[in-house]
Structure formats: structure tokens, C-alpha cells
Amino acid sequence: MQISVLTEHDQLETRVALSPDTVKKLVSNGLNVIVQSGCGQQSNYSDQQYEEAGANVTRTISDKVLSSDILVTVKRPDDKILAKLNKSAIVIGQMDPYVSPTEMDEYAKYGHQLFSMELMPRITRAQSMDVLSSQSNLAGYKAVIDSTAEYKKAIPMMMTAAGTIAPAKIFIMGVGVAGLQAIATARRLGGIVTATDVRPATKEQVESLGAKFIAVEDEEFKAAETAAGYAKEMSKEYQEKQSQLVSEHIKNQDIVITTALIPGRKAPILITKKMVETMKEGSVIADLATERGGNVEIAQPGKNIIHNGVAILGAENFARLLPTDASNLYAQNVLKFLDEIIDYENKQLSINYDDEIIKGILISRAGKLVHPMYQKGE
Numbered sequence: 001m002q003i004s005v006l007t008e009h010d011q012l013e014t015r016v017a018l019s020p021d022t023v024k025k026l027v028s029n030g031l032n033v034i035v036q037s038g039c040g041q042q043s044n045y046s047d048q049q050y051e052e053a054g055a056n057v058t059r060t061i062s063d064k065v066l067s068s069d070i071l072v073t074v075k076r077p078d079d080k081i082l083a084k085l086n087k088s089a090i091v092i093g094q095m096d097p098y099v100s101p102t103e104m105d106e107y108a109k110y111g112h113q114l115f116s117m118e119l120m121p122r123i124t125r126a127q128s129m130d131v132l133s134s135q136s137n138l139a140g141y142k143a144v145i146d147s148t149a150e151y152k153k154a155i156p157m158m159m160t161a162a163g164t165i166a167p168a169k170i171f172i173m174g175v176g177v178a179g180l181q182a183i184a185t186a187r188r189l190g191g192i193v194t195a196t197d198v199r200p201a202t203k204e205q206v207e208s209l210g211a212k213f214i215a216v217e218d219e220e221f222k223a224a225e226t227a228a229g230y231a232k233e234m235s236k237e238y239q240e241k242q243s244q245l246v247s248e249h250i251k252n253q254d255i256v257i258t259t260a261l262i263p264g265r266k267a268p269i270l271i272t273k274k275m276v277e278t279m280k281e282g283s284v285i286a287d288l289a290t291e292r293g294g295n296v297e298i299a300q301p302g303k304n305i306i307h308n309g310v311a312i313l314g315a316e317n318f319a320r321l322l323p324t325d326a327s328n329l330y331a332q333n334v335l336k337f338l339d340e341i342i343d344y345e346n347k348q349l350s351i352n353y354d355d356e357i358i359k360g361i362l363i364s365r366a367g368k369l370v371h372p373m374y375q376k377g378e
Contacts, residue, residue: 001347002032004068007039009078014042014323017072019331020053027054029344034058034065043327072334087111092334094118097363098264101374108364121360128336133177134329139318140181143286147255150284150311156190167192173270174259175202178288182257183209198224198234214249216241233262251278256285258295267292281309290314
């Protein structure tokens, strides 16, 4: 059985799908692993490290590579690769499944089994395969680090003979994995941290980290969470009340981190242009949702801008700014999934299509879209 890893076709992507450590484990289980030369360079993984782990390093995408049983990627591969890839191959990566069904249908027609890792069910057995959590954890940390670097003042309180420096006020909007890590990081740096989220369960989590919870806690708030643990889209009335609360709070904040995402939908606008203009000059906002339209009305994907003296950081993916750790965690997630679908003893695939994990992330099979989101016309 053969697994291939290619250089990501997105030139901005710094991560690689398998690390030398995970390659070593796959090779020790009797699999043949081929990696494209230079695919791990931006993650500080050299060709030599892959070779020492037992991989075959190739400079070209040869017929042998394209005959692989499994292709592992970070992002959805280029359609030119899919067109040439062995039709019975399995492709594993972040497939961006929420694009239009028509576009996904075009990818399905190549005939491969496409597994989209970002659809991993939020169940205990799947936690070690959850790429969204592993990458969001790093993104939350990095957003705080980059924001504090942009901020022109100290973060903790400092008492000196020359006077006292007040601690920075840091506001986290959205308390998922990224938000919780942002809170923890900001607290460790000595900031005064507040946080908001529309899900009631997050209040206790925020307070357990030593931060203060800010939200409109009405009846709609009490039912604002899906069975999968994601935030529901709130009514316009609630959004207006929450916006008023945030508008008053944000005026006095030094750093704001926004992390709100709704699966399959454009990211909600949490901070309007007018709200930015009420903030103090020198304040910083980091928008972690720019890949999905952004939480800040005037944020620009992939760019850092200054508006009315306020810096707005718009990196499209904060996790890939820490490529070594991001690649390592992603590769571990992928390895755990491979353990689920490969019979190492017999060197063959062993996929239970009735399994909850398989049903949750399998997008296409035999040329057709099979995931429930497409069957329901969502």
C-alpha cells in the first residue's frame, strides 16, 4: 500500500500533511510513503529527515506517485492532480466542503473517495483526529502573540520607581478552541481579559480561566448552541442587543481577538467600521475569521491595515504562521485517521462505511457526493 504527500499547490500554505515522525510510523507498519521534494521545507522538515524516516523522496509527480492508494493533503488538491490520480485512490485533507454543491460535484466526478477532515464529528473517539481543534488552538495563541507584538505598550501591570504601567485590556470574541487558547495566553501575559460568546456553556469556561464573561443573557442566549457544540445563527434582535453591549465595551479595550465562525456560513460581523472608530488610537484587533469573510467589517483577508489609528490583523490562517507545530499536529490527526481505515497486518484498506466517523467526513465516493449535507440540498 502506498501513500503520497505532495507540496501544497497554494503558495501561501506553509504546512505539510505528514511529518517525518508520522512517516516513520507508517513505514514501520509496512507502508510505502512517497513525499515530494521540498514539501516540508516551510515547516522546517528537510528531504533528508523524510528519507531517514523511510520515505521515498521524489522531485517529480511521476506515474508512480499518481498510482498511490492514498493522497494526503492539508488543503484540497489541485484539480489537475485529481484528474491524473488513480481513480480508486483515497484523498484525505481539508476539502473546504461548504463551497457550492455544484463545485464539489465537479471534484466528486474524478471518482476518488474524498475525506474532509474539517467535518470530523465532535465525539470522544474522534478527538485525536480533530484538525479544526488542533489548528484553532495554535491560531488562538498566535493571534494574541502577534497582537501584543503590534501593540506599542506592555501587557502586564508593572510597578517601578518611575511609576506604574497599567495592564492591557484584552477582549476575546468567540469562545471556541481558538478563543479559549487566546484567553489563556492573554492571561499568562498579564492582561485583564474579558470574553464573549452566544453559547451559555462558555460562561463557565471563560470564568475558569480567570476572565470575565460579557454577554446578553436572555432566553435566546440560553438556547444558542447546536447539538454538535457550535454556535447557532442568532436573530437580528439578539444581534442588535449584543452589538450594543459590545460597542460600549470595546471602546476601552486595548486588544481585541475575534474568532467567531459558523460552519457553512459567512462569518458574522462582530465589529463594524463605526465600532473600530470608537477605539483608542494604538489599539489592535486580530480577526481570525477572514478566510470566511471576517468578523471585522473592514478587515482585509491576508493583510494588516491601520484604520483611524487602530491596527487590524487579517492573516487568513494564523495557525500556518506556526508551520512546524501546525504541521506536526495536523499530521498526528491524519495518522490517527489512517489508523481507523487501514488494516496494517494485511496491508489493505478496511473502511466501515457505517461508522460514525466515516459517515461524518466522507464527501464523495464512486463519482457521487454522498455526504448528508449534499443529499439534503444544504
